[in-house]
Amino acid sequence: MKFLSRKEELVLLTIWKLSDNAYGVTIREQISKTTDKYWSIGAIYDVLDRLETKGMVSTFISGPVSERGGKAKRFYLITKKGRDMLMEMKKLEESIWSDLPQLLISKK
Amino acid sequence: MRSSIPKIGKWILSKSAYYKNKSFIIGDTIETYDYIRDNNGRLKADLWFWSEVISSIPGFIKNFFYWGAIMFYNYLKVFFRNILRYKSQSFINLVGLSLGFICFTLIAFFVTFHFSFDNFHKNKENIYRLATPSIAKIPDLWGPSLKDVYPEIKEYVRLQIFGEVLVEQADKKFYQKNGFYADSSFFRVFSFNLLKGNENTALINPFSIVISEELSEKLFGNENPIGKTLVLNLEEGKQPYNVTGLIEDTPSNSHFKYSFLVSQSSNNARWLNNWRWEQFYTYFLLQGEVYEVELEKKYSEWIDSKIDDPTFQHTIDLQKLTDIHLHSNLHREIEPNQSISTIYLFSIIAVLILIIAIINYINISSTQAINRGREVGVRKSIGAERIQLTMQFITESIMFIVVVFIISLTAVYLLIPFVNELFGITLIESFWDNKLLIGAIFLIAIFTGLLNGIYPSLLLSGAMPTRVIKGNFDLSNKVYFRKSMVIFQFSISAFLIISSMFIHDQMKFITNKSLGFNNDQVISFEIRSEAMSEKISAFKNELLANSNISNVSLTANLPGGSDWGIPIRAEGFKDEDVPDIRMLVVDHDFINNYEIEIAQGRGFDKNFATDGSSYIINETAAKAFNWDNPLNKKISIPAVNRDWGEVVGVIKDFHFHSLHEKISPLMLFIPPENWFSKVSVKVKSADIANTLAFIEDKWEKFESEHPFKYTFMDEYFSSLYDADNRSMKLVTYATIIAIIISCLGLYALISYTISIKTKEIGIRKVLGAKVADIIMLISKEFIILLIIANLIAWPVSYYFVSDWLQDYAYRIDINMLIFLLGSVSGLLIAFAVIFQKVVKASLSNPVKSLRTE
Numbered sequence: 001m002k003f004l005s006r007k008e009e010l011v012l013l014t015i016w017k018l019s020d021n022a023y024g025v026t027i028r029e030q031i032s033k034t035t036d037k038y039w040s041i042g043a044i045y046d047v048l049d050r051l052e053t054k055g056m057v058s059t060f061i062s063g064p065v066s067e068r069g070g071k072a073k074r075f076y077l078i079t080k081k082g083r084d085m086l087m088e089m090k091k092l093e094e095s096i097w098s099d100l101p102q103l104l105i106s107k108k
Numbered sequence: 109m110r111s112s113i114p115k116i117g118k119w120i121l122s123k124s125a126y127y128k129n130k131s132f133i134i135g136d137t138i139e140t141y142d143y144i145r146d147n148n149g150r151l152k153a154d155l156w157f158w159s160e161v162i163s164s165i166p167g168f169i170k171n172f173f174y175w176g177a178i179m180f181y182n183y184l185k186v187f188f189r190n191i192l193r194y195k196s197q198s199f200i201n202l203v204g205l206s207l208g209f210i211c212f213t214l215i216a217f218f219v220t221f222h223f224s225f226d227n228f229h230k231n232k233e234n235i236y237r238l239a240t241p242s243i244a245k246i247p248d249l250w251g252p253s254l255k256d257v258y259p260e261i262k263e264y265v266r267l268q269i270f271g272e273v274l275v276e277q278a279d280k281k282f283y284q285k286n287g288f289y290a291d292s293s294f295f296r297v298f299s300f301n302l303l304k305g306n307e308n309t310a311l312i313n314p315f316s317i318v319i320s321e322e323l324s325e326k327l328f329g330n331e332n333p334i335g336k337t338l339v340l341n342l343e344e345g346k347q348p349y350n351v352t353g354l355i356e357d358t359p360s361n362s363h364f365k366y367s368f369l370v371s372q373s374s375n376n377a378r379w380l381n382n383w384r385w386e387q388f389y390t391y392f393l394l395q396g397e398v399y400e401v402e403l404e405k406k407y408s409e410w411i412d413s414k415i416d417d418p419t420f421q422h423t424i425d426l427q428k429l430t431d432i433h434l435h436s437n438l439h440r441e442i443e444p445n446q447s448i449s450t451i452y453l454f455s456i457i458a459v460l461i462l463i464i465a466i467i468n469y470i471n472i473s474s475t476q477a478i479n480r481g482r483e484v485g486v487r488k489s490i491g492a493e494r495i496q497l498t499m500q501f502i503t504e505s506i507m508f509i510v511v512v513f514i515i516s517l518t519a520v521y522l523l524i525p526f527v528n529e530l531f532g533i534t535l536i537e538s539f540w541d542n543k544l545l546i547g548a549i550f551l552i553a554i555f556t557g558l559l560n561g562i563y564p565s566l567l568l569s570g571a572m573p574t575r576v577i578k579g580n581f582d583l584s585n586k587v588y589f590r591k592s593m594v595i596f597q598f599s600i601s602a603f604l605i606i607s608s609m610f611i612h613d614q615m616k617f618i619t620n621k622s623l624g625f626n627n628d629q630v631i632s633f634e635i636r637s638e639a640m641s642e643k644i645s646a647f648k649n650e651l652l653a654n655s656n657i658s659n660v661s662l663t664a665n666l667p668g669g670s671d672w673g674i675p676i677r678a679e680g681f682k683d684e685d686v687p688d689i690r691m692l693v694v695d696h697d698f699i700n701n702y703e704i705e706i707a708q709g710r711g712f713d714k715n716f717a718t719d720g721s722s723y724i725i726n727e728t729a730a731k732a733f734n735w736d737n738p739l740n741k742k743i744s745i746p747a748v749n750r751d752w753g754e755v756v757g758v759i760k761d762f763h764f765h766s767l768h769e770k771i772s773p774l775m776l777f778i779p780p781e782n783w784f785s786k787v788s789v790k791v792k793s794a795d796i797a798n799t800l801a802f803i804e805d806k807w808e809k810f811e812s813e814h815p816f817k818y819t820f821m822d823e824y825f826s827s828l829y830d831a832d833n834r835s836m837k838l839v840t841y842a843t844i845i846a847i848i849i850s851c852l853g854l855y856a857l858i859s860y861t862i863s864i865k866t867k868e869i870g871i872r873k874v875l876g877a878k879v880a881d882i883i884m885l886i887s888k889e890f891i892i893l894l895i896i897a898n899l900i901a902w903p904v905s906y907y908f909v910s911d912w913l914q915d916y917a918y919r920i921d922i923n924m925l926i927f928l929l930g931s932v933s934g935l936l937i938a939f940a941v942i943f944q945k946v947v948k949a950s951l952s953n954p955v956k957s958l959r960t961e
Contacts, residue, residue, distance in 0.1 A: 042164050
């Protein structure tokens with residue numbers, strides 16, 4: 001099974017977090033805040049498109065909204081496949097974390 | 109709230125592939141922009157927005173090329189499939205268009221070659237040749253004396269033809285042509301490269317010679333020729349010359365070709381220091397603004413004032429160096445020049461052929477495009493945009509045209525040696541020299557490709573997909589376009605056929621026209637030394653002893669262009685009113701030798717002791733002098749010290765020039781014996797080889813130094829028409845190619861017509877139509893088109909041919925029969941092409957054709 005990239009995982013988790021209010025603007029805001037890094041709209045949509053082709057998210061389009069210059073919003077919802085994927089990745093990470101030995105840090 | 113993102117930015121975003129058709133992304137952008145603006149101010153918002161726009165550009169470019177490549181691959185695949193599917197049409201297209209381009213490129217090379225004459229001189233803009241309105245040479249004193257007076261003349265250089273001369277060096281001995289006496293300013297005026305030697309001093313000392321690479325190779329092999337000595341064996345004796353320079357071989361686009369140059373100071377000819385004897389090609393290097401007309405007037409007046417003789421009025425023509433090759437056609441040109449009208453003729457032919465080929469191509473591809481209605485329909489219905497379809501067609505036709513271009517260029521590359529041979533020229537030194545021309549032709553090719561791609565795509569991509577996809581989309585409303593193309597094309601073919609028939613007829617007329625004298629079996633050769641000249645009568649008598657030699661005449665010049673023109677005085681005329689007259693300087697036997705007929709009086713006769721001072725004129729001269737009875741009228745030629753003498757006879761007009769020129773007034777007279785320089789021998793047709801051997805034998809008895817060299821006069825006369833014959837060849841080839849291309853096009857069109865009429869033919873046959881009816885049905889349309897095409901071609905050809913014939917003083921009448929003949933033969937060829945197709949279609953089994961669908 002092919003895992004998601006770090007970016008994809010982050011975006012997917014953000015969508016989960018935003019539950020029914022996940023669209024371009026909110027996703028970008030949220031993820032910029034959590035990662036404390038600048039994300040461009042293009043970067044967000046690039047990842048969203050990939051998630052969509054992989055079937056991790058489904059989308060629907062709202063009616064036109066006046067404060068957006070009459071443009072529609074495209075909302076994203078996490079699919080079951082997406083959620084399973086996240087769980088799987090979490091499980092894997094936890095299993096690796098759980099039995100790590102005492103860390104020997106090099107002096108240099 | 110009104111959205112306020114910058115408009116340009118919005119436009120860029122909407123155009124970028126990434127955001128395309130995703131209006132919600134623009135919505136997101138607007139929302140974020142407004143948010144930032146409300147919280148952080150407008151500047152921040154703008155900054156953010158623009159950084160977003162700029163960061164989207166790399167993605168946009170990547171997408172563009174990614175999808176571009178994918179679509180290109182698809183277009184390529186479809187392109188090859190289509191070629192393979194319609195093999196014959198694609199093949200016809202390829203061959204037709206390539207032929208057109210090959211022909212066009214070759215002629216373009218030819219034409220640019222002629223326009224490039226003398227372009228290599230650095231001073232080409234300021235070099236002028238001085239000539240009179242009739243003759244290309246002027247006397248030697250004019251050049252230097254004008255330079256002394258007028259400061260705008262920076263340099264002058266005078267060339268005098270050396271003539272054919274026997275060159276001797278060690279054991280080598282051969283006749284060499286194309287020598288010139290040249291002033292030492294030669295290299296300051298012209299830009300020929302002196303490879304070895306000093307440009308400033310090479311031509312100063314007497315008996316210095318500058319030789320061409322070719323001559324140097326012949327004489328000295330690979331050795332350095334500078335400082336070596338060679339001997340020119342002249343009429344007045346042997347003269348050693350010191351080689352002071354090695355000059356590059358004359359570029360093939362120079363209006364004169366030299367093999368060696370001799371310093372002017374070695375010249376000791378009779379006509380030196382003379383104001384009247386026109387023997388020198390004189391070139392001026394002018395400085396400052398040049399107003400030709402003004403200078404011509406000024407110089408002419410000055411020369412007239414200098415000569416101060418009312419019989420000797422002169423006008424000076426300044427001919428720009430670069431205009432000489434195409435625009436000058438005077439007596440005594442150094443070499444025959446090309447007439448600009450021939451060059452225009454060739455250019456027109458080249459363009460016409462290219463147009464025919466391109467029309468063909470567009471016609472065939474547009475019919476082919478209709479077959480692709482289904483493909484276009486499918487593409488449209490799955491969302492191809494009009495611009496994409498146009499791009500597809502354009503890509504295809506440009507790929508096609510690039511293939512054609514490569515084929516044509518390769519063919520031209522291979523053909524150029526043959527063209528050089530055919531025309532006796534060196535078109536280009538190296539194929540890639542003419543990059544500009546190749547580039548221009550490439551542009552024409554690409555433009556053709558664009559045109560061809562746009563036309564069908566506009567037809568198809570504009571149509572409703574539902575109509576196109578059904579495959580019953582026909583171009584009935586565009587049929588007029590195609591028909592008019594066929595008419596245009598065949599008009600051009602008919603025009604070329606008719607014109608080339610006329611050109612052919614005219615050439616036949618010229619070569620067969622009776623010249624008024626007989627030069628068959630006449631050989632001529634030059635008297636090459638003074639020793640020979642002194643014993644010339646004895647030589648003549650020895651030749652006459654051979655029974656196979658029927659006549660020998662001695663002359664100072666010969667018909668065919670080397671006649672003289674010196675002012676004369678004539679009874680009843682004031683000196684300034686005497687008409688111009690040409691002269692042949694001959695002996696008693698000349699008239700009999702060339703079988704010239706006598707109209708009045710008698711020929712020269714040895715029984716009349718006074719004939720040494722008498723004259724014979726031709727009928728044109730008699731008319732020009734307006735003498736009712738020319739016999740016993742008196743003429744004198746003071747310039748050569750001939751006193752008054754009587755006209756004893758009038759000869760019938762004969763063509764002593766080529767038939768390009770009208771017969772001009774002519775007089776014959778007998779000079780002192782030492783003037784003779786040429787011998788004409790009439791031999792009997794039996795055993796010519798032996799007779800020639802006999803003459804050579806006698807020659808060697810009198811002349812130990814110079815090898816024997818002769819020409820046949822009839823060959824010499826036909827060589828006057830070399831240029832015409834070459835033009836005729838070119839027009840003939842061009843016509844053949846035009847016919848081939850047009851017929852290819854016609855063949856493809858008729859195939860198409862038949863393929864869409866298959867069902868109609870089937871139904872008609874089932875209902876009882878006869879084969880003849882079907883043939884008529886299909887051919888009718890084409891017959892009408894071809895007839896219209898011919899009717900258009902007639903007046904155009906008439907205009908052209910009558911204009912072209914103006915070049916000839918003696919020409920054929922414009923015979924209407926030729927128009928008919930040309931058209932009929934063109935039509936026959938066209939029918940032969942379509943007939944087989946049509947007959948096959950009409951004989952086909954209707955059951956089969958009805959089953960198609």
